Structures are given as C-alpha cells and as structure tokens.
Amino acid sequence: MGEEKEVTIVDGALATELEAAGLNLQGDQLWSARALQTNPQAIKNVHASNTVPRLCDRGKPLIAGSIGPYGAFLNDASEYSGNYVENMTKEELKAWHRPQLQSLITAGVDLIAMETVPSQKEGEALVELLREFPNSKAWLSFSVKDEQCISHGEKFNDAVKFAITSDQLVAVGLNCCPPDLVSPLLSTANKNRRPKGGWIVYPNSGETWNPNTRWENKPIDNQLARFAVEWKELGAKWIGGCCRTTPADIAELRDTLKANLSQQ
Ligand SMILES: [Zn+2]
Numbered sequence: 131m132g133e134e135k136e137v138t139i140v141d142g143a144l145a146t147e148l149e150a151a152g153l154n155l156q157g158d159q160l161w162s163a164r165a166l167q168t169n170p171q172a173i174k175n176v177h178a179s180n181t182v183p184r185l186c187d188r189g190k191p192l193i194a195g196s197i198g199p200y201g202a203f204l205n206d207a208s209e210y211s212g213n214y215v216e217n218m219t220k221e222e223l224k225a226w227h228r229p230q231l232q233s234l235i236t237a238g239v240d241l242i243a244m245e246t247v248p249s250q251k252e253g254e255a256l257v258e259l260l261r262e263f264p265n266s267k268a269w270l271s272f273s274v275k276d277e278q279c280i281s282h283g284e285k286f287n288d289a290v291k292f293a294i295t296s297d298q299l300v301a302v303g304l305n306c307c308p309p310d311l312v313s314p315l316l317s318t319a320n321k322n323r324r325p326k327g328g329w330i331v332y333p334n335s336g337e338t339w340n341p342n343t344r345w346e347n348k349p350i351d352n353q354l355a356r357f358a359v360e361w362k363e364l365g366a367k368w369i370g371g372c373c374r375t376t377p378a379d380i381a382e383l384r385d386t387l388k389a390n391l392s393q394q
Pocket residue numbers: 305306307334372373
C-alpha cells in the first residue's frame with residue numbers, strides 16, 4: 131500500500147446530523163452555524179459520536195475550519211450563482227473573508243476548507259488571502275452546476291488552473307453537487323495539469339432539492355461508495371460527502387476504499 135494510493139476521507143454533512151438530533155435549522159439565516167450560538171454541545175456531540183470514531187483509523191483526525199462563499203451571508207441563495215462577484219472587487223472579497231480566516235487559524239485548525247466557492251474570482255481572492263498566512267494550508271473546492279462549469283459559469287478546468295501550483299493548497303476540487311457530475315469534471319480537468327496534492331471531491335447524497343418539498347429522490351444505493359474508486363482513479367486524494375450525506379455513507383465510503391486498496 132503506497133502512500134500515493136491513499137485517500138483521505140472527508141466527513142459528511144453537519145447540518146443533516148444536527149437536524150437528525152432534533153435541531154430546527156430550516157429558515158434560519160445562520161443555518162447550521164446557529165448551533166454555535168444556541169447549542170454548541172450538539173455540534174460536539176455530532177463530531178464525537180459520528181465523525182471522529184469513523185475517521186480515526188490512522189490516529190488523530192484533521193480539523194478543517196470551513197470558509198464558505200460570501201453569498202451565503204446575503205441570505206438570498208446567491209451563493210449558488212455567485213453573481214455578486216460582478217459587483218465586488220477581489221480586495222472586497224478578501225476583506226470580507228479575512229476576519230473569519232484569521233479567527234479559524236488563531237483557533238488552531240489543522241487546515242482551512244475553502245468550500246462551495248461558486249466563482250473563479252472568489253476562489254482567486256481566497257487563495258490570495260491565504261498567502262497572508264504563509265504557514266497555513268487549505269483546500270479549495272468549487273460548487274459546480276453541470277458536467278463542465280462551476281456555479282457562476284466558468285469552466286471547471288479553467289477555474290482550477292490558477293490554484294494548481296499553489297504550495298499552500300493540499301487539494302483543489304469540487305463539492306455540493308450531484309455525484310454523477312464528478313467524474314466528467316475531473317476527466318476534462320485531467321487533460322491539463324493536476325493539482326499537486328490531488329483532487330478533493332465531496333458531492334451531495336444524490337438527492338435533489340425541491341424548494342417546496344425539500345430533499346427528494348433519494349438514490350437506493352450510497353453514491354459515495356458507488357463512485358469512490360472511479361474518483362480515486364481519476365486522481366482524487368480527498369473524498370467525502372456534502373449535503374445529506376450521513377456518517378453511515380462515510381463509513382461505507384471508507385470501507386469501499388479500504389477494500390480496493392487491499393486488492394492492490
Ligand atoms: Zn452541500
């Protein structure tokens with residue numbers, strides 16, 4: 131089992147588990163972050179009971195501090211379009227993200243998860259900002275809308291180019307999308323240089339979001355486990371789940387990759 135074949139498992143959805151524990155997050159402007167104010171113990175419990183025991187195969191888990199897109203703050207779903215970047219400079223985006231990045235680094239996280247980023251411009255702003263903290267590492271993960279493009283419309287394989295050579299990024303990739311978009315996006319991007327640390331992929335469960343009825347059309351099989359080996363062969367070194375993925379999904383993902391490694 132060579133080091134280069136190993137995959138780091140990224141955990142699943144926090145909010146899904148908080149809701150399963152009885153917290154009401156729907157319609158809350160802060161969504162799962164509300165629990166930091168009102169019920170921090172619930173967040174500790176989710177990590178202690180689900181995440182940590184499953185991720186501890188090789189000792190201590192890594193703690194990633196999450197930086198989401200600026201649009202989530204606007205509370206108008208614009209984090210899914212990224213359209214706000216047309217009216218913002220990179221410096222304005224950096225100024226917005228700087229205090230949160232600073233506080234996560236001060237709190238002692240192992241790395242920063244710059245995630246669900248809808249546009250290349252915000253991705254560039256985040257990577258530029260990271261240079262102000264030269265001892266810190268991060269991954270950069272875009273939200274995507276189809277088999278070619280990130281949410282704001284740039285081609286994924288173009289959007290990642292500036293990030294490929296960053297020494298501070300442990301991985302570059304995508305999250306929060308239907309699982310079946312991942313392989314086409316990686317295949318196209320692999321025609322260019324791959325990121326130094328490899329790709330990171332953590333799509334949603336495969337359920338679809340309906341604003342009226344919420345999540346629906348749950349796939350019968352675990353989509354993470356179904357595609358994991360394929361993603362690994364396309365160069366994914368970090369694999370996990372985003373919205374609606376559960377600790378059970380992550381455990382099955384881990385077992386699938388372990389079984390695949392032991393066959394090699
Ligand atoms: Zn998500």
